[in-house]
Amino acid sequence: MTLQDTSSTSVELANLTKSWGGLNAVNDISLSIPSGSFTVLLGPSGCGKSTTLRLIAGLEQATSGKIIIGGKDVTHASPAQRDLAMVFQNYALFPHLSVAENILFGLKVRRVSRADRDERLKRAAEILGISALLERKPSQLSGGQQQRVALGRAIVSQKPICLMDEPLSNLDAKLRHEMRVEIRALQQKLGLTMVYVTHDQTEAITMADQVVLLNNGEVEQAASPHELYTYPGSVFTARFIGTPPMNIAELHGLRDAELSGPDLFPEAPEDALLGIRPEDIELSDEAGVAARVEATEYLGADTLATFKVGSAQLVARVPGRKAVKTGDTMKLTWDAAKSLTFNRTTGKRRDVIKPEELQLNPA
Amino acid sequence: MTQRLQWIYGWLLLFPAMVMLMAFTHVPAVTTVINSFFSTPRGRREAKFVGLANYENLINDPTFWKVLTNNLWYALATIPASIFLSLLMALWVNDKLKGRSLVRMSFFAPTVLPLIAVANIWLFFYTPGFGLIDQIRMGFFGLPENSWLGSQETVLICMMVVTIWKEAGFFMIFYLAALQTIPPSLREAAAIEGASRSTFFWRVTFPLLMPTTLFVSINAVINSFRMVDHIFTMTGGGPDNASSLLLFYIYEVAFKFWDTAYAATLTVVLLVLLSLIALGQFFFMDRKVHYR
Known part of the structure; x- marks a missing residue:
């Protein structure tokens, strides 16, 4: 079940730099994220992985360099014009709206017809197993359920690209493992181009098609999990990947x-x-x-x-x-x-x- | 024995606060209600029970109706205006802008300054001929001088302006605090969904501010019946009671005319009015408010 044509949803970063007061949080990153792939931006705290994601999302403006999504230069486009969905670390659910209203927020903003909305909500709720929770408020949900609602919002938007900013960091170990499997399955089922930020190398190794290891705002190595594990290109990569x-x-x-x-x-x-x-x-x-x-x-x-x-x-x-x-x-x-x-x-x-x-x- | 000691300790601990509360709140409140059914004691003539006579006087007192109407207009104008203005200012200073602290401080300044003092400054603004407003009117537009506080048509509006100016900065602080508890990621999530600024405000920010709006509006209602300091300084209720408010009238009746029984009656009316409004607000608005 592919919801959208994935042929033109690759993300290209070309010499992307973001600096704050002379300090480069993201330093000359060039990166290619193939359409329909699961790419994980991995790195220690402060390596610029979240900033890179926010640059892709359009929540931050690049200091220099280019962002190309699906062949179009979107470096200066607004977040909404980039045709992507995003799941935030703290889920960013609207506390006064019910689960259903939270999921449908974007569709209502974009004036999607009522029948279409209901249909998409029903399907997303089924995929995520939250059909029974639709009337509840976010505060009445557990962390894992809130996470699903945040995912639901990304699913109903039917955007070809999905960005995730450490979505599992607030969950306990067992739930994290479950959600890891689920998110990966979902990405493959919907054919999404996924860009996923984490500091947890286990998440990166288990989920990704491509892992981009960042260090001090620069790409240390971008490779498949297997290559990264077996042939680390540098001491930093070797010491970052694997426990121990x-x-x-x-x-x-x-x-x-x-x-x-x-x-x-x-x-x-x-x-x-x-x-x-x-x-x-x-x-x-x-x-x-x-x-x-x-x-x-x-x-x-x-x-x-x-x-x-x-x-x-x-x-x-x-x-x-x-x-x-x-x-x-x-x-x-x-x-x-x-x-x-x-x-x-x-x-x-x-x-x-x-x-x-x-x-x-x-x- | 120990039980009795505990009992004594308990009462001893409660005693100071209780005396204060009783002496300055509960006893006077109850006495006020009782007094409103008695006549005013004068000289050797003691107060005697008169039943509802004071309330009959009240209904037939044109000044009472005048100040009540004044007060209702005053409330109707100052409450929404100060809330709207405070929200606007809070939204503005919550954004990233240069000299934000300075702007916040200036907005809050009216709250810090004593009303009696600033009323004198406003008095100067309104002064006919050489006051600030008239200087602008006359200097730039060549209009004749105007006695803002001397005219029955404009005096109440002038008082409203002072109140709004005084209150908006205070309420802004509450709105600002509430705005800062809204996580920035909500705005970002909405931006990615393509929500405009106004959609985000009406669908997210405003509903999340409802508890603050309720709190602020109740305060505004109470203040609109309570804040009369500037009336004393600026107009003394005149001309012809055009700027007199309920509490100011109570003060006049009680401490200028020394008709304490009638003042008590007016006070009861004021208290009932305030309680009804507060209750109404809680029951009406509570259903629409989302508490986190």
Whole structure:
């Protein structure tokens, strides 16, 4: 059931900058959000992700750069002219209006016929399972129900693009998981172009077609969740994605440890950083680097163990049944192909460093 | 024993406040009602029960009807005008504008200044010939001088203007406070839906301000019967009672003519009138007000 033609609803940002008093909240962002895709803007607090979303929505005016929606330059268009819907972090429900009136607010403003309104309301309420709540006021709803009403408002508008600003941050963990699945299903069912802001990397990884990781107002990396997780382009990405995040250890520190068997360390300059995911590290009886357990964190299915390897530290995810005690010494091994190396000065992954950068840092 | 002690403590704690309330509110209120059924004591002649005679006098007193009509016009003009103006000012200073604090302060200034003092300034504005208004009228438009406070047609309107000026700034503070509790995301959500400024105001802002409007309107009603300071300073109720209001008349009857029984009767009428209006407002408007 596709409600609208999704062929021309891509969003393009070109050199978009937003500054407040000389401070760039969004700094020269160029980004392409394909039509019908689920794109998550991810990043720590203050990275400019919400500002970017508000720029797309037209709630903020860009300092420079362009916003192109469906092939049209809308940089200076009003929010209403951009033909999009938005779900706010605090839901922005009108407290004096009933659920039905809240959902229909925009349709009434746009003078949609009564029959059409009723039809759309009925369908949205069915999709979201809030048919029984239509007469209630927002204050009589739980957080999850309010969230659904806010979604309902976006659905009935039948706009091809939907923007969401941390819509799940006010919900408890269980509800958040449910809504994550629901929003993703809804987006696919309606063929929406979704731009979703969150600081929660789990949300980003589980829902997105494309994750745009922002840092200090700039795009750190834009890629599929899989690529972002497996081949982080920088130390920042590696440390931001994954719980626990990727180990980033100094290569020369690791090399201090006693090593038996095949070499685990890649050819790299002395000051490079090695990145390896905790789940890629295995305990081994025969070959590997010598490591001493410094701390353990029991998680049920597995245990996170912090090892001292040479003068560096590595966290490994150890299957729950294996007994690991603080102070034990054992050997660690991993598939050398799964490890990555990063340039210490630029923080970039080494194999993505461009030739000209290599010449600047002869490494 | 301890129970009795507790009982004594309780009463001791209540005592100071109770004495104050009794002495200055409850007893006088009840006495007023009682007095309205007695004649005024004069010299050695004691007050005696006269039944509804005072109320008969009241019905036949043309001055009473005059001040009551004055007061009703006064209320009808000042209440909506000051509420409308305060809302307008609040909406204006709630927006982002340069020198916002200064504008807010100027709007609030009339509330801070004592009415007696500013009434003297207004008195100067209205002065025939060299007052501010007449200087503008005569200087720019070449119109003849006009005695604003000396004419029966204009004096009440002049008093209304002072009241509106005085009250609007005060009510603005309440509206401003209420406006700031409305989350900005509501406006943004409406903007994305394509709602114009006026649609947003009538569909969202105004309904959300209803509790404030109710509160402000009740205050405005009470003030329209209560605020008479400027009448004392500016007109003394004249000319020919044209600017006299109910409370001012009560004051005159009680403390100038010393007809305390009749003043008590007028007071009862005023109290009944105010209670009826307040009750009506609560019951009528409460159904239309959304409380968060």
